[in-house]
Amino acid sequence: MLPTMKMWACASILFALLAACAAGGDVSEPIPTTLVSAPQPAKRLVVVLPGRGEDVARLENKGMAATIQATWPDADVLLTGLTLPFYRQGLAASRLQSEIIEPARARGVGEIWLLGISLGGMGAILHEHEYPGEVEGILLLSPFLGGRRIQDEIRSAGSLANWEPGPVQPLGPDTFERELWRTIQQWNNDPMRKKTVWLAYGEDEAFRESNELLGQALPPDNVRMLPGDHDWKLWTPATAALLQPARNK
Template sequence: MLPGRGDDLQSMQRLNVAQTIQSAWPDADVVLTGLTMPFYRQGHATQRLHDEVIEPVRARHRGQIWIAGISLGGMGAVLYEREYPGQIDGLLLFSPYLGDDPIQNEIRSAGGLASWNAGPPQAVSSETFQHELWRTLKRWSDEPERARTVWLAYGDNEPFRVPIELMSPQLSADHVMMLPGRHDWSLWTPAIGKLLARVSSASKP
């Protein structure tokens, strides 16, 4: 679980995030991370997530590995998918931060994400990360099998609703949940349980 901008490892422990996940997925081993804003600013977030969390977990367990991210952490989950494609079994995005108005307006002016020309890939930096984030989201149009591993929940009264709905058509409709609420834990705590329950239901034969 990757925290949002206003959270860290201690706040997620205080909010009983692991217990909320395990109430829906009782067999899950939950790793809460402290991947906060400074790591993104330094450009080390995805590498540290891979080296210090994902690879050690993979060495210990043979089961599936999913990344869940809240807000800023949702962006981190998508950027991890960009840097390490196919390394995880699924993404759970809760109100993901998807950049600022200029890149979103550029995509809308192009007629939507499917029509947008992302241009040649660029190294991720403070100047390019938003562009590369949306490039990864666009790639799901061409890789529907990858999009089927992504699940999304967000609120009907939050500031990120507009960019999220610019992205959400890339996903299967039944993988997207819009719930009543704002951009805070009064939304995310119930959203975790509801989204995980939907994933479980979809995986049943």
Template sequence: MTSFRASLCRILPVVMVASMLAALSGCAARGDASQPIPTALITAPQKPTRLVIVLPGRADDLEALRGSGIVQSVQSAWPDADVVLAALTMPYYRQGIAVQRLRSEVVLPARTRGYQEIWLAGASMGGMGTMLYDAHYPDELDGLILLAPYLGETSMIAEIDHAGGVASWDAGPPQPITADTWQHELWRHIQGWTQRPASARRVWLAYGEDDRLSRAMPFLLPALPAEQVLVRKGGHTWSVWSPAMNDILLRAAGSSASVAGER
């Protein structure tokens, strides 16, 4: 796993330019990766016990996140949750420092504030970033929320399809991460969720049935508990993701209460 993380870090600049820029249409939000990640902390209406960190889509900056309705969705479901909007925009990915910077600048400082739970959520590019974080730092976070995540190029999805799905796909031995293999290795991490149900129980997925990335989503579904997948009407937009986020957190709270009651 250590070599995987190191190799992934080295190749991310190439990867993000070569494939993600091509796959995710629309203008990318600007940012200066030489500066700290822009963040906004929105404190909980009640005494905070949890933190939800939200990563943007490719076209989103901090103001777009503020206007997306995501904060209201989180805190109406979890009034004890602080929310950090983290503008981890394309330049951070392009330089191959996105995941490491997110951890050092946002996640680790949050640990010192004594939260009982820390969750990471991301839309589109941010959903991919959320998965990459988990690949680098497995099971470090209490929950992951993937909002229409970018899952790779058509050729990679076709390979999974041809194998009969991610569970039966032969990932082969781990490979050094290159511009040609990074998606393969990321799907290896997803396949790991099929083999580690406890890890998969931390992961939630939501997307619109008309989302332009929706064709890839069925190949992710076998890795996740069915009750943790929400499909909504609509496309690749916050008007789908923000309400779905509220539903996810309400369900997650109910699931946690059920587990606690069984103890």
């Protein structure tokens, strides 16, 4: 599918909160990454997509790789700096594919997971929209899912399954939210794929309602609502809470 050209140019209202304290990034350079090798022979790669205000250094500081490898010691962890400027460029998903996923496949990595936090959770879903099935699993921590307009449409329809998204459209500033939710609806209709998507969010966070709506598309065992707000006090234990059952599937 087409890349998300100029996605954020006309979506500044939706991302006012996100942009207020977003990490920077030089989009003329490759996506920054740090690889933390598995303490055991590696059988998989977990690619971490940061939230607003996060970057590689912040992910390192919060011990994300150690958190993942405590449960998945056979996982290499790639911390990325796919920050808001890459989304504003309109090419976040395609650059994730060309700069990270395809090189990993070329190196012989057979199992790749995306772990997306907040903004990065949305990025993981948009990657799935453009490159369906390219990764083996998706872990979503409090994903940002856009504004209320499309979500209210879904609620008015009675359920995500009953919602009519209309004709498929190329991703753009006026269409990305609808296409984001179309991808989620497709998970709802795909018994095999939705088993590979996992969601955790906080009971006190602003994104709770939208995340609950997303949870309708997933098996109940793949969804965790935990005490906490939209921050690392939630995301660190939420990561561990998702990894153990995901590994056992």
